[in-house]
Amino acid sequence: MNLYASKRLGTPLRSLCSLVSHSLFPSLNATVICSMYHSHPYAGWAAGHGQSLWPTSPPPSVLGALPYPTLPAPSNLMAFYITDFSPTILNSRVVGPQGQEYFTITTNNEMPGYTVVKNTEGASIALVEWKTPPMVEIRGLLSKRDIKTWLPLSPDRSSRAMEVRRMRYHWAPHNDSINLYSGVQAATFLASISRTRTSLVIQMTTDALQLQLLDSVVIAALLLQCGRNID
Numbered sequence: 001m002n003l004y005a006s007k008r009l010g011t012p013l014r015s016l017c018s019l020v021s022h023s024l025f026p027s028l029n030a031t032v033i034c035s036m037y038h039s040h041p042y043a044g045w046a047a048g049h050g051q052s053l054w055p056t057s058p059p060p061s062v063l064g065a066l067p068y069p070t071l072p073a074p075s076n077l078m079a080f081y082i083t084d085f086s087p088t089i090l091n092s093r094v095v096g097p098q099g100q101e102y103f104t105i106t107t108n109n110e111m112p113g114y115t116v117v118k119n120t121e122g123a124s125i126a127l128v129e130w131k132t133p134p135m136v137e138i139r140g141l142l143s144k145r146d147i148k149t150w151l152p153l154s155p156d157r158s159s160r161a162m163e164v165r166r167m168r169y170h171w172a173p174h175n176d177s178i179n180l181y182s183g184v185q186a187a188t189f190l191a192s193i194s195r196t197r198t199s200l201v202i203q204m205t206t207d208a209l210q211l212q213l214l215d216s217v218v219i220a221a222l223l224l225q226c227g228r229n230i231d
Contacts, residue, residue, distance in 0.1 A: 083199035089226055090115050126219050147230040164216045193221045
């Protein structure tokens with residue numbers, strides 16, 4: 001049953017720090033410990049088998065003959081970190097540039113089969129259901145659906161699309177990161193996901209923040225890097 005069936009959807013977030021004030025999933029307390037977390041930056045990309053999508057290096061350009069867009073200077077980026085893995089990304093925290101907490105990601109045995117993302121007020125903003133196929137929903141943004149329909153692989157398996165508020169984006173690997181772009185022929189860089197020894201780093205442009213993409217990017221990063229099969 002869709003968890004939105006008896007609730008009216010809230011208004012989308014209006015700013016970076018405007019967080020949802022009440023819980024979407026008041027009865028859920030999170031779940032299931034993920035035992036897989038791969039070190040490869042594209043882990044979870046190709047059906048969650050922990051293998052690189054491309055057997056050769058460097059990977060092919062997903063923009064055809066066009067070069068990748070020039071990345072903005074660091075001053076144009078804001079960094080967020082998924083950190084404090086316990087023991088994996090499916091039990092972790094999301095913190096901002098000054099170390100302030102934005103979200104918690106919880107997966108435990110009290111509700112087997114679910115991962116819940118909550119804001120700093122304790123309200124659930126997203127739910128992942130690890131069934132076959134796995135499903136996701138994001139409060140005010142995405143009704144419950146298969147993950148593979150929200151983050152579908154392109155026919156040549158070189159990118160994944162993502163739709164937020166009826167706008168189309170795509171994720172594509174570039175060097176040691178997975179980047180988010182808007183458009184194709186005139187692609188605009190919006191965000192990137194990369195790895196360190198202790199955290200997953202999400203860098204977002206001011207344009208991406210103004211488009212209110214933080215929630216969607218964090219959930220996508222979680223799904224792309226959790227090591228589970230999302231297709």
